[in-house]
Amino acid sequence: MFVGNENIISVAEALIALVVFLLVLSITRSFRKKIPPGLKRLPGPVAYPLIGNIVQMGKNPHLSFNRMRGKYGDVMQVHIGMRPVLVLSGLETIKQALVKQGEEFMARPDLYTFNMIADGQSLTFGRDTEAVWRVRKKLAQNALKTFSSAPSLTSASSCIVEEHVSEEASYLVTKLLQVMEEKGRFCPYRYVVISVANVICAVTFGKRYSHDDKELLDIIHLMDEAEKATGLGNLADFIPVLQYLPNPLMKRFKALVMNFNAFLQKNINRHYESFNKDHIRDITDSLIAQSQDMKFLAKNSIQLPEQKIVNLVNDLVGASFDTVTAALSWCIMYLVSFPEIQKKIQKELDQTIGKERTPRLSDRALLPYAEAFILEVFRHSSYVPFTIPHCTTKDTSLNGFYIPKDLCVFVNQWQVNHDE
Structure with a gap:
C-alpha cells in the first residue's frame, strides 16, 4: 500500500511538473x-x-x-x-x-513609483494623452517665460530671474570666502545646493530662505533622499509582487514623496489665500492665474482640472534641484581641475565686465570663452547615467x-x- 501511494504521488508530481512546463512555455510563446x-x-x-x-x-x-x-x-x-x-x-x-x-x-x-509623484498628476512622470501633455507643457512654458523676460523693477538686472540669481550668487561667494577663512577648506556642494534651492523657491514661491532655515534644509534632504531611494528605478516597478511585500526602501520612498507633496501643497495653499490676479508675484501665481483663465483653456479645446495645472509646480521645483546643482558642481570641478581655464575665464571677465559689477545676461555675447566653457561642460558631463x-x-x-x-x-x- 505504501509503495502504491508512493507511485501515485510520483505520477502526480510528474503530471504537475508537465502542466507547469507547458503553461510556462505557452506564456513565453504568447509574449514573443x-x-x-x-x-x-x-x-x-x-x-x-x-x-x-x-x-x-x-x-x-x-x-x-x-x-x-x-x-x-x-x-x-x-x-x-x-x-x-x-x-x-x-x-x-x-x-x-x-x-x-x-x-x-x-x-x-506605467511604473508604480511614477504614479506616486504629485499624486499621479506630474507632467514629467505622468501618462497624459499627447494633447493634454502639450497644453500642460505650454502652461509651464508661459509661467517660466513670464519670469525669464519680465523686467526687474528693483535692480539693474535685465529680468526677475537674473535679479534672484545675482543676489544669491553674491551671498554664495561671501559664504564660501567666510568658510574658507574659518576652515581652510570646504565641500562646495552643500552651499551650492542651498543657493540653487533658494533661487528656485524665490522664483516659484516668491520666498528666499536663510541658509540655516529648517524648512529649506528639510526639503533639500527630502530631494537628496528621494534620489538615493530611486536610483535607476525601484524593483517594485518591475517585479509587481514586491509592491505587496514589506519593503523598507519603498516605505521610505513613499514617505519622502508624501512629505515633498505636503511642502509644495502648503506653499500653493498660501498662494491661493493671498492670490491677486492683478499682481502676479511668481510662477505659482502665474499657474493659478492660467488655471482660472477660461479663454486660454477654451482656445486649446482642452478641459484641464485645476489640479493638473497647479501641480506643474512639482515638476518645476523637483526637476530644477538636481539638474542645476549638478551643472554647477561639474563646472566647479572642471575649474579646479584645470586652473589655466579658470584664469582665462577670469581674465575675460576682468577685461570685459571689470570688477565694479557682476555679469548679467546681456553680457553673454561679450563672453565667448566663458560661454564655450559652460557649453563644453554640458556636453562632456553626465548628470545621471540614464534619462527618465x-x-x-x-x-x-x-x-x-x-x-x-x-x-x-x-x-x-x-x-x-x-x-x-
Whole structure:
C-alpha cells in the first residue's frame, strides 16, 4: 500500500511538473510577438525567470550595459525583473529615436513609483494623452517665460530671474570666502545646493530662505533622499509582487514623496489665500492665474482640472534641484581641475565686465570663452547615467529592429558622454 501511494504521488508530481512546463512555455510563446517581415527581433542577454537580467546588471547598470553594447549593439533588450526594457546607446541611435522618431518614443511607462509623484498628476512622470501633455507643457512654458523676460523693477538686472540669481550668487561667494577663512577648506556642494534651492523657491514661491532655515534644509534632504531611494528605478516597478511585500526602501520612498507633496501643497495653499490676479508675484501665481483663465483653456479645446495645472509646480521645483546643482558642481570641478581655464575665464571677465559689477545676461555675447566653457561642460558631463525612462506609443522599428508598443525604454546617457 505504501509503495502504491508512493507511485501515485510520483505520477502526480510528474503530471504537475508537465502542466507547469507547458503553461510556462505557452506564456513565453504568447509574449514573443510575431515580427513583421523585413524586421529583426531585438537582441539581448538571456533572462532568468522572475529576476530577469538583474544579476548581469549588477550595482552599476550603465557600465554593464556598456559592456553588453559591445556584443548586442546600440539597440538591445534586457529584462528587469519580469519586465522587458529596451536599452538605447550611441548618439546617432538616440537621436533617431528621441528626435527623428520622437512621437513614437515620447510616452512614459506605467511604473508604480511614477504614479506616486504629485499624486499621479506630474507632467514629467505622468501618462497624459499627447494633447493634454502639450497644453500642460505650454502652461509651464508661459509661467517660466513670464519670469525669464519680465523686467526687474528693483535692480539693474535685465529680468526677475537674473535679479534672484545675482543676489544669491553674491551671498554664495561671501559664504564660501567666510568658510574658507574659518576652515581652510570646504565641500562646495552643500552651499551650492542651498543657493540653487533658494533661487528656485524665490522664483516659484516668491520666498528666499536663510541658509540655516529648517524648512529649506528639510526639503533639500527630502530631494537628496528621494534620489538615493530611486536610483535607476525601484524593483517594485518591475517585479509587481514586491509592491505587496514589506519593503523598507519603498516605505521610505513613499514617505519622502508624501512629505515633498505636503511642502509644495502648503506653499500653493498660501498662494491661493493671498492670490491677486492683478499682481502676479511668481510662477505659482502665474499657474493659478492660467488655471482660472477660461479663454486660454477654451482656445486649446482642452478641459484641464485645476489640479493638473497647479501641480506643474512639482515638476518645476523637483526637476530644477538636481539638474542645476549638478551643472554647477561639474563646472566647479572642471575649474579646479584645470586652473589655466579658470584664469582665462577670469581674465575675460576682468577685461570685459571689470570688477565694479557682476555679469548679467546681456553680457553673454561679450563672453565667448566663458560661454564655450559652460557649453563644453554640458556636453562632456553626465548628470545621471540614464534619462527618465521613456515608453513607445505604438509598434515601430529602429535600426531594423521591431519595437512593440508600450515597451519601457532606457537611454544610456552615460555611454554617449563617455564615448565623446
